[in-house]
Amino acid sequence: MKRIVKYANALTHLYGIVQLEKIVEIYNSQNKTQWSLQKAVTTIHENEDLLETNFVYLHKGYVIHDVVVEEGNFEELVLNQQSKPFYIPEQEELMNYTDEYYVEETKEYDELKQYLLTAIFKGDVYKAEMFSEDIQGYCQFDYSLKNALRLFEMREVIFKNQKQEDNIMQLIVDLANNTRLRENNGFTPTELYEHFSKTKFPTIGQPKIKKVGRNDPCPCGSGKKYKKCCLNKG
Template identity: 45%
Template sequence: MQNEEQISFGDVEAHYYVDLSKYYVYAHKNHFVHETIMEFNDFKSMLRKKADKPYYVPNQEELLKYSDPNYYEKPKQYHDLYKYSRKHFFAGDDEKAELLCENIMWKCRDDFNIQKVFDLFNIFEVNFKDEKQVNEVMQMVTELANNVRLWENNGHTPNEIFEKFEKPNLRPLPDEPFEFDAAEMKIGNKVGRNDPCPCGSGKKYKKCCLGKDERK
């Protein structure tokens, strides 16, 4: 609990329709549900994944940051990947490195798949110098994926769930080095205006990251 004085459900009900809708969250079957879950018909699936996992409760300082609809926690692993990408792929270009890493983080939060993450490197026209670098980046991405907060874990990271409750939830690194086709890894296909945005937001590209990409 963050406050000594507690509020009733009636107090919440009096405000949530207006206030939560600003953040694309709505009441559905005694739950507060983000519209992305409803649009993709994932409500029942999400409940099964959440099961009886305990809820993550941030401290008050962290909690208040979420009043900004664009805020999300960036763990140390995000900053490690950002610094590496900025140095090795974008020659110090902060904006491109940040945009790539933000998109990767969205992929880590939404049905993580390492190949889909590397598709983003294609879109950003990243050239890997060799397989050793590919595997080095893959390890950083996997570590990031294990340290992002997930709806299906009730706000906990996979690492936190692993440490406290369920070892199988940790995403393991592959036993074998990641094999890749150098030609395919070099340049990706151009995203169409009406295609799903590669950042994983669920929105069309033209209504999401298109403006950011055009400013690069």
């Protein structure tokens, strides 16, 4: 696979959608050999079948991921990405994204996995890793704390006490705020907030979880008071 095609593949996995012009711009910024837009577009089109084996497709001057095709949210993603800067990793890190299943493991991911391993699954490494990966998937795609917590309910994992549930909620929120998102052009919510903080950009993502009072709205998102909903569960 030609290197320019690898860039198209990797950047699409990172951003979900990426314009052909942006692929060439990023490639030329990281490599001595320079590509013209015309030559790059021709080469990428010549390797369309190869890209499709990696679930990447050409569409209206963009290269787009299969998930975007399936969900039919191309226009929505274009709008969400507008006016946001691009997270551009160093070349070595960027090439990791040629693997569509690659996800950057962060400190927050490791902290969640370690807590699950020690406090919830009592040393079962497989369960801790599977849960961590699934929660990270929720954080990447259509995140809500309610959906992430439902994973525990579906798999019949019961929290020992309220403190343990609060700890899990905080760890999930921290992970969500530090997960790279396609709608943010690869930036995490925390990074993007910090980038725009000087221009008073609105808060992105969930706020940090504080102790939930009995009469506060339940953090599961049901709309009920906490004492009438999740307080006595488990």
